[in-house]
Amino acid sequence: MKILKLPKANFQKFLLSLKNYGEVHIPKKKSEESYVFAPMEDPSEVALEYLRTIIPPKKYFFKPKESIFHYGDGNHFNEHIEDIDKKIVLFGLHPCDIHGLKILDIVFGTGYIDKYYFARRRNVLIIGLSCMPDERCFCRSMGTDATEDGFDLFLSELKNSYLVTVGSSQGDDITNDLKDLLGEITKKDTNEYLKIRNERKKRFKLQLDISDLPYILELQRESEVWDDLGKKCLCCGSCSMVCPTCSCFNVYDNLSLDTKKGERIRQWDSCLFKDYAVVAGGHNFRANRADRVRNRYYHKQHGFVTQFGKPSCTGCGRCIQYCPTQIHVVEVFNKIRGEE
Amino acid sequence: MTKKPKIGIFGLTSCAGDQLAILNCEDELLTIADAFDILDWEMAKTNNDKVTELDIAFVEGVVAQTRDLEALQAIRKRSKLLVAIGTCAVWGGVAAMKNQIPREILKKEVYGEEINVVDSVEALPVRSFVKTDILLPGCPIEKEQFLQIAASLLHGDLPELLNFSVCSECKMRENACLVVEKGEICCGALTVSGCNARCPSHNIPCGGCHGPIEEVHYDANYTMFAQRGITKEEIQTKMSNFAAPAWMGQKLLSEIK
Numbered sequence: 001m002k003i004l005k006l007p008k009a010n011f012q013k014f015l016l017s018l019k020n021y022g023e024v025h026i027p028k029k030k031s032e033e034s035y036v037f038a039p040m041e042d043p044s045e046v047a048l049e050y051l052r053t054i055i056p057p058k059k060y061f062f063k064p065k066e067s068i069f070h071y072g073d074g075n076h077f078n079e080h081i082e083d084i085d086k087k088i089v090l091f092g093l094h095p096c097d098i099h100g101l102k103i104l105d106i107v108f109g110t111g112y113i114d115k116y117y118f119a120r121r122r123n124v125l126i127i128g129l130s131c132m133p134d135e136r137c138f139c140r141s142m143g144t145d146a147t148e149d150g151f152d153l154f155l156s157e158l159k160n161s162y163l164v165t166v167g168s169s170q171g172d173d174i175t176n177d178l179k180d181l182l183g184e185i186t187k188k189d190t191n192e193y194l195k196i197r198n199e200r201k202k203r204f205k206l207q208l209d210i211s212d213l214p215y216i217l218e219l220q221r222e223s224e225v226w227d228d229l230g231k232k233c234l235c236c237g238s239c240s241m242v243c244p245t246c247s248c249f250n251v252y253d254n255l256s257l258d259t260k261k262g263e264r265i266r267q268w269d270s271c272l273f274k275d276y277a278v279v280a281g282g283h284n285f286r287a288n289r290a291d292r293v294r295n296r297y298y299h300k301q302h303g304f305v306t307q308f309g310k311p312s313c314t315g316c317g318r319c320i321q322y323c324p325t326q327i328h329v330v331e332v333f334n335k336i337r338g339e340e
Numbered sequence: 341m342t343k344k345p346k347i348g349i350f351g352l353t354s355c356a357g358d359q360l361a362i363l364n365c366e367d368e369l370l371t372i373a374d375a376f377d378i379l380d381w382e383m384a385k386t387n388n389d390k391v392t393e394l395d396i397a398f399v400e401g402v403v404a405q406t407r408d409l410e411a412l413q414a415i416r417k418r419s420k421l422l423v424a425i426g427t428c429a430v431w432g433g434v435a436a437m438k439n440q441i442p443r444e445i446l447k448k449e450v451y452g453e454e455i456n457v458v459d460s461v462e463a464l465p466v467r468s469f470v471k472t473d474i475l476l477p478g479c480p481i482e483k484e485q486f487l488q489i490a491a492s493l494l495h496g497d498l499p500e501l502l503n504f505s506v507c508s509e510c511k512m513r514e515n516a517c518l519v520v521e522k523g524e525i526c527c528g529a530l531t532v533s534g535c536n537a538r539c540p541s542h543n544i545p546c547g548g549c550h551g552p553i554e555e556v557h558y559d560a561n562y563t564m565f566a567q568r569g570i571t572k573e574e575i576q577t578k579m580s581n582f583a584a585p586a587w588m589g590q591k592l593l594s595e596i597k
Contacts, residue, residue, distance in 0.1 A: 065512065231559065
């Protein structure tokens, strides 16, 4: 692991130089309370204060809606992967979002390898950025408040500079190319980093104890908490869309009018939608809202844990910020734990 | 289908906007005319065949006059499949907005005491009277959805229309939520998708023009708005613009108890 220093005076030059490695995407302000990752037109647009974007970085690898192949024209089919060769530099991912991608790597890489996802994964450079939590962040409880891998470079903010951690050979190449902008770290920088780190640790207000959560969930399958939640949840799917690890999709065909050609589309789906668990013959395994909401919670903190050894929640706080009926994931689990 | 399906496109009381949306499929119109045998389409052609049995009838509009009902029953009788197109045909649309006020009062208010020859009955959607096989809401319908239905039917399939609310499409477009951030009366969570969240993407709250999703959670919606100081009456007025017959009868759990 190599750590260098980027003085803040060189930051804009650094951002501009990233254009040599692909189309640079940065966090931008979208509205009073919301941010999005979008292409950088000018380095001054970068919203370094942002904490979470509406849609997480998954949109770069697993698009909300995309055509995955065309068929017809003499029994052939053409695999069509939009922008498959496009090089992108994605700047500004906080540790929780880098963990989100690491979880998606498991989802899309276990059993059947999703080539659409991984083709894009290879073409996008990840540059991380440190952060200070707000009242909705509980990444510390999920063990996703820091990351040692999953990035090409990671910038940790100090008062007048950034510590730049190299996380890949491509990241190393960038630091070699940009060595004029970078310097050596000093003992003073290290002390400053430790001070900020300790301060950050104290800033986490929201906590979720997940030590034995899968067991408690197993015991609480019939809890009235789920019925109450079913009464509150619109099943609008907003939480699934904004979740960094929700990765369900629907697959359907768009036929051409001559009925000889078509394209296969995949589009984000949500287990909260009424039709999600409908099977041939019309039976719906989760016809009730309460069952569907419970399923989503169990997937994150029970099913994924027992299969892969960790929850598929990163504690990013997006579902808390964007739920129209103010359902709060931590409050729900605290109720389930009997710790209201 | 090996033979060209025989089709008719019809309008009951309506603004003809859905038929216009079909005519606006300019790039595809010749293909449509080639793929289907269009026997009866008053709005678009002369020499219409009014008797031959149809494979598919597309019907726009609402039953708001007694002659609408007669026309609709005749269309149903001669058609194997009936596709209700547009929010009027599916939910009642704008014409049904004031259904709770008796027709006699409405007639007098609009036409005065003197005129008593207006044929006007309570406005109700096509599916209140006849069996419908496919429902395509929209005010007007979305071109892409119409073409998908047409292609599926040509292929011999029933189309699969997505059955989730505008919120998901809105999130996929990464819009800031107008309810969460601005406390506006946005009908997105109640309204079926298909428009790709057109209005919220322009910072205009969803007006519910596609009509409700299959399973609307009235109580949770009322609570959501109430948390932001919006009354039930305000919500109901807004929701009733396009699908009043669906909304007006809704009671909250708290009211039923």
